[in-house]
Amino acid sequence: xxxxxxxGRTLVFSRVSALQRAYTLNDAESETVLGxxxxxNNWAGSFATAQHAGExxxxxxxxxxxxxxxxxxxxxxxxxxxxxPDWMSGGEIELRNRRFRWKSQxxxxxxxxxxxxxxxxxxxxxxxxxxxxxxxxxxGSAARNLANPPQADLPLLVMFCCYLRVLAYEDMAGGAA
Numbered sequence: 001x002x003x004x005x006x007x008g009r010t011l012v013f014s015r016v017s018a019l020q021r022a023y024t025l026n027d028a029e030s031e032t033v034l035g036x037x038x039x040x041n042n043w044a045g046s047f048a049t050a051q052h053a054g055e056x057x058x059x060x061x062x063x064x065x066x067x068x069x070x071x072x073x074x075x076x077x078x079x080x081x082x083x084x085p086d087w088m089s090g091g092e093i094e095l096r097n098r099r100f101r102w103k104s105q106x107x108x109x110x111x112x113x114x115x116x117x118x119x120x121x122x123x124x125x126x127x128x129x130x131x132x133x134x135x136x137x138x139x140g141s142a143a144r145n146l147a148n149p150p151q152a153d154l155p156l157l158v159m160f161c162c163y164l165r166v167l168a169y170e171d172m173a174g175g176a177a
Contacts, residue, residue, distance in 0.1 A: 001032045002053050003155040004147040011137040013162045050159040059163045116142045133169045
């Protein structure tokens with residue numbers, strides 16, 4: 001199953017084990033693995049590799065006072081996705097000259113939404129309280145606009161949002177959790 005086929009279904013993003021900084025995105029019903037996010041270092045650092053259906057991207061956070069998060073196709077030197085955080089625990093994602101809003105929905109940052117320029121929901125991400133990071137994702141109807149060629153960027157956006165959740169979770173927990 002591909003992410004594009006999961007519109008309207010419940011997905012679960014969770015850590016593989018307490019000893020690895022590796023996460024999977026699964027279809028909740030069939031438990032099929034749709035994608036992975038794996039960090040290069042188990043204890044620190046932000047460099048990670050994400051995979052979905054034969055596609056591989058690398059993600060990294062850069063900067064201290066004005067951090068940005070970027071993503072590239074594996075072995076490429078060109079950033080294709082960029083996240084610039086704002087002061088309210090959200091920010092703007094830019095992908096191929098399109099802009100999206102990554103927004104926390106509550107004070108405790110346990111509910112997040114990726115919105116298109118018309119404020120239509122692409123991804124909804126809600127934390128499930130458990131040991132470690134575990135999120136429940138649903139793809140909204142606006143996800144259909146990103147699922148089909150020529151700009152089939154939905155898998156990249158979903159995996160990038162999962163990566164952003166890990167960074168936010170680890171920042172709140174005080175480091176690599």
